[in-house]
Amino acid sequence: MTPFIAELAYWQETVLRGLVGLVAVLLPTGALVYLFLFKMMSFMQSRLGPMETGPYGQLQLLAEFGKFLQKEDIFPAKADRVVFAAAPFVVLVSTFLLVLVLPGGPDAHFIDVNTGIYFALAVSSVSVIGILMAGWGSNSKYSLLGGLRAAAQLIAYELPLVLSVVGVVIMAGTLNMKGIVEAQAGSVWYIIPQFVAFLIFLVSIQAELTQPPFDMPVAESELVTGYLTEYSGIRFLLFFIGEFATAAVFSAIGATLFLGGWHIPFVDVSSEVMNWIGPLVLAAKMILIAFFIFWFRITYPRFREDQLQQLAWKFLIPLSLANIAVTAFFKVVF
């Protein structure tokens, strides 16, 4: 990382990394929830949203946090207690692991693995286990149905997600996320040549995050709130943070893959200054992609379960396979 970190002791560095990791997950999450879920959603419905806590309701998140902390942590009588208690942490761990490989600059990263994007996509699937645990451990029919629906949906949309990324990887010639950013800096941001893949990626992360219109697992009109039904207090809050933190991280991954990550035109991609402004550039691009996620979320009504599966298996997967074939063709020919 930056030079001064080299002078720190190991434990100091570890604590620092932990704190930076927390900030890197919680700050974008709070920003997304306040900007989009509270404010943009309200404006799109011609209302103001939270206005009482702080100027323009800016402290509303703290108020919500305090509210959830005060609530009782209820376990259903016949719940599988260990599984029930552990489920939100599994979901959250998957989110935190995603942040690890996300580069914010030439040296501003937690770990630099050569299979970065592969690692990210693999780790994002861990949250399915957490959701299944929540569905099973709650010992409630709504939770179980919600958990199974979530598992079916996440597995279905994992495929187009991975396949849409393959096009980018073919173009960049590397799985390393830093390598992908540098490859984009060398040619052009991949949103232009890989526009179809970008659209597939947007739809797939929408479904991966179980955001409306893909929120069958938490369809409140039929399943109360799906796998969240029996959760209360801090554990519900952890699921909530996990959901929106994953939205933030997936937006950042999308920004890295398609919008050039921390790269901005006319600035050398590996210059020292990018370590400092790079994370801000990445955050700005992340907010741009998250804007689309939340815009779709606010606009569209929910898919029916069979429509949802049809879209994935009959439309997105063939389209992404075709995209891979075309990309590979151009890569070989030109």
Place this chain on the structure above:
Amino acid sequence: MPQLPGMLVGLGVTAKTFFKTVFPDGPTGPPAPSKGAHTVQYPHVKEAPPTRARGVIALHQDNCTACMLCARECPDWCIYIEGHKELAPPRRAGGKPRQKNKLDRFDIDFALCMYCGICVEVCPFDALFWSPEFEFSEMKIADLLHDKSRLADWMETVPEFPAYEAGSEQKVRKVPAT
């Protein structure tokens, strides 16, 4: 995909509402969501309810004959009426004293009331009226039981009965609202 144009229209609707809310004075004006939003920030800004809004039920005591029709028709049984018979002086000299129903108690429990307005509809003597007032919340649920003097106080907030259209004078109520 045939659904695609419709989906784009949907995105346009939300985007349009967004800009109308944030920029009520057009794109050149300053962002002013408090002006553009259709909602009102209630405790700070009070919205004048429509005159015929169903806020609270007012009682015109002099018109009530304790006939109990409202109490019997009330789906929630939230109206409590007690009365006794009284002798009133005769209309003409030498006549027999009239018998009148005197109202002892007329309570409406607004904790039970569901604001259906059947009592107002059913009253044959125009003793019950809708008032658009809505701010009568209480710290204790028992205080939501309004007695007859409190119900009579609401009469001041009852709007004037709107004039009928021309040619229907014979339908005008004999008893004025106040």
